[in-house]
Amino acid sequence: MRKPIVAIIGRPNVGKSTLFNALAGERISIVKDYPGVTRDRIYADVRWLNTQFTLIDTGGIEPDTKNEMFAHMREQAEIAIETADVIIFLVDVRQGLVDADSKVADMLRRSQKPIVLVVNKVDNFHKQMPDVYEFYNLGIGDPIPISAASKLGFGEMLDEVVKHFKTTVDADEEDDRPRIAIIGRPNVGKSSIINKLLGENRVIVSDIAGTTRDAIDTTVRRNGKEYIFTDTAGLRRKSKIKEDIERYSIVRTVAAVERSDVAVLVIDASVGVTEQDAKIAGIAHERGKGIIIAVNKWDMIEKDNNTVKRYTADIQEVLSFIPYAETVFISAKTGQRLNKLFDIIEKVIQNQNLRIATGVLNQILAEATALQQPPSDKGKQLRLYYITQVAVKPPTFVIFVNDKNLMHFSYQRYIENKIREAFGFAGTSLKFLIRERKENS
Ligand SMILES: Nc1nc2c(ncn2[C@@H]2O[C@H](COP(=O)(O)OP(=O)(O)OP(=O)(O)O)[C@@H](O)[C@H]2O)c(=O)[nH]1
Numbered sequence: 001m002r003k004p005i006v007a008i009i010g011r012p013n014v015g016k017s018t019l020f021n022a023l024a025g026e027r028i029s030i031v032k033d034y035p036g037v038t039r040d041r042i043y044a045d046v047r048w049l050n051t052q053f054t055l056i057d058t059g060g061i062e063p064d065t066k067n068e069m070f071a072h073m074r075e076q077a078e079i080a081i082e083t084a085d086v087i088i089f090l091v092d093v094r095q096g097l098v099d100a101d102s103k104v105a106d107m108l109r110r111s112q113k114p115i116v117l118v119v120n121k122v123d124n125f126h127k128q129m130p131d132v133y134e135f136y137n138l139g140i141g142d143p144i145p146i147s148a149a150s151k152l153g154f155g156e157m158l159d160e161v162v163k164h165f166k167t168t169v170d171a172d173e174e175d176d177r178p179r180i181a182i183i184g185r186p187n188v189g190k191s192s193i194i195n196k197l198l199g200e201n202r203v204i205v206s207d208i209a210g211t212t213r214d215a216i217d218t219t220v221r222r223n224g225k226e227y228i229f230t231d232t233a234g235l236r237r238k239s240k241i242k243e244d245i246e247r248y249s250i251v252r253t254v255a256a257v258e259r260s261d262v263a264v265l266v267i268d269a270s271v272g273v274t275e276q277d278a279k280i281a282g283i284a285h286e287r288g289k290g291i292i293i294a295v296n297k298w299d300m301i302e303k304d305n306n307t308v309k310r311y312t313a314d315i316q317e318v319l320s321f322i323p324y325a326e327t328v329f330i331s332a333k334t335g336q337r338l339n340k341l342f343d344i345i346e347k348v349i350q351n352q353n354l355r356i357a358t359g360v361l362n363q364i365l366a367e368a369t370a371l372q373q374p375p376s377d378k379g380k381q382l383r384l385y386y387i388t389q390v391a392v393k394p395p396t397f398v399i400f401v402n403d404k405n406l407m408h409f410s411y412q413r414y415i416e417n418k419i420r421e422a423f424g425f426a427g428t429s430l431k432f433l434i435r436e437r438k439e440n441s
């Protein structure tokens with residue numbers, strides 16, 4: 001199941017960051033071997049009982065004037081409505097109900113998205129309940145009291161959030177058409193690619209109208225099969241605040257990637273691969289999605305015999321954490337190799353869903369360990385007993401070993417390479433879960 005997305009919105013200073021940090025806890029993934037965006041605390045993975053979801057904080061800056069604040073809140077709400085499955089509308093019991101809250105509540109009500117109204121800073125549930133009840137006046141449901149600072153009331157709040165997942169996420173699950181997110185920096189040609197695909201392959205019309213999110217989904221038919229493309233291109237609402245533009249574009253990328261099977265990372269050939277491209281690639285990599293690197297505007301480049309080699313080397317260096325990604329050189333302008341892009345998308349989807357029989361996997365494991373001895377530490381040697389595939393999208397393997405601590409990253413990478421040598425798995429990451437098992441059991 002894809003992970004639901006929950007967004008927190010609310011006025012400055014109501015406690016959004018405090019709540020976000022409390023929920024994210026240690027689970028915020030600070031990724032070391034590539035430049036992640038997670039450090040900025042814009043999104044995090046949260047687990048509650050048996051459910052996992054992606055939490056997004058749309059907050060950030062503190063606007064100067066009242067007018068600016070409302071404009072800011074409206075933008076926040078629009079992004080949340082567009083990207084989230086459930087919205088937490090956070091208000092502050094100390095400041096009470098203010099005008100901007102009511103206006104945002106009107107927007108939220110019209111959106112028909114599931115809203116959970118949460119009242120923060122209720123440090124004393126007994127004394128402050130009368131003030132909490134005041135928020136019934138917003139007309140968006142029962143206010144749930146919490147104290148983000150002391151982590152009180154989280155159980156009830158999260159139960160309410162999780163309750164809504166059934167209706168929102170399950171509807172998406174019923175649709176088994178492949179979903180492709182087109183992601184990349186501004187101006188690299190994301191919209192142009194989708195437009196060209198639409199021009200060359202007959203359009204079926206854009207999906208179910210009604211929600212803003214569907215408006216950015218486009219259905220393309222090719223060889224009798226339908227694909228859904230999600231465009232993360234330019235913010236229709238141009239925010240005045242630079243930090244906000246960046247934050248919102250990350251939020252939209254996270255949401256598009258979360259909902260898709262494959263991400264096409266578009267790079268501008270006239271600019272070359274950049275650190276910002278690596279940040280965006282990190283979002284798809286973290287989520288275990290299929291990744292294709294499309295080097296666009298290939299028509300603009302003066303080429304010689306080494307051009308492809310040079311670009312490939314640059315990409316391998318800057319995007320070294322996704323060596324499995326497929327690369328294709330395209331032009332949205334001329335249509336060059338867009339057919340090949342489709343073939344690669346198709347291949348990557350198949351690889352994401354590939355299942356390898358346990359017998360074959362264990363044969364590879366036996367050969368690999370015979371060829372290169374597993375590492376040992378203080379006289380104890382790593383033993384790998386058994387491997388089996390437990391999931392697809394991404395292909396996920398469990399390896400049973402005698403001692404987890406002996407399984408070094410480099411040896412795991414070696415096993416991964418052996419599996420890739422045998423089956424390819426181009427375009428998809430592989431996930432390994434290492435479990436301990438007593439000998440002879
Ligand atoms: N008493 C009390 N104070 C809280 C609670 N939660 C947050 N605060 C305080 O409220 C202030 C604002 O909290 P933040 O989490 O920074 O608020 P924010 O909504 O992220 O603010 P912006 O980033 O400006 O949008 C801080 O001083 C917090 O310590 C709470 O449960 N009780």
Ligand SMILES: Nc1nc2c(ncn2[C@@H]2O[C@H](COP(=O)(O)OP(=O)(O)OP(=O)(O)O)[C@@H](O)[C@H]2O)c(=O)[nH]1
Binds near residue numbers: 184185233299331332
């Ligand atoms: N020469 C050439 N120009 C291209 C190509 N693809 C896009 N462009 C141009 O690049 C510019 C940006 O293209 P868009 O499709 O708007 O880029 P985008 O990634 O959707 O941009 P944002 O909306 O800012 O995220 C436009 O002027 C396009 O005409 C290409 O393959 N070759």
